[in-house]
Amino acid sequence: MSDIIRIDDTNIVSILNSPGGLDIGKPFSRQIYLISASIAGSYYVENIYDLLDEIQIGSKLSFIREPDNQHDELAIIVKDQYANKLGYVPRNKNPILARLLDAGKLIYGTVKAINNDDSYINIEMEIFMDD
Secondary structure, eight states: OTTOOOOOTTTHHHHHHSTTOOOOOOTTOOEEEEEEEEOBSGGGSTTHHHHHTTOOTTOEEEEEEOTTOSSOTTOEEEEOTTSOEEEEOOGGGHHHHHHHHHTTOEEEEEEEEEEEETTEEEEEEEEEEEO
């Protein structure tokens, strides 16, 4: 009996949204395009150049709220398909997205473009919501 997983409001969203999580279709769900943005702070990610080798156009991105962030209480971490941190949703784009995530909505992104040189990294993404 110790192998029973309890599903409740605190973990079902994390199970559904986690890499390798359950891939369950939802009846009558649809993908809603929200905005485009560039990932902020990628330059400061320690192993970003190694991670860029794994990222492709169209790769799925997940978003994790970071309400205890000392610089922005609405901060949203952007992670790749392997749960590696790539940076953040830009501060000027995150107020509505943060509130949607806090309400349990499924918000995710896809990589639209990658521009990389030795002094500047720009990962463009499109952000969607399933509803």
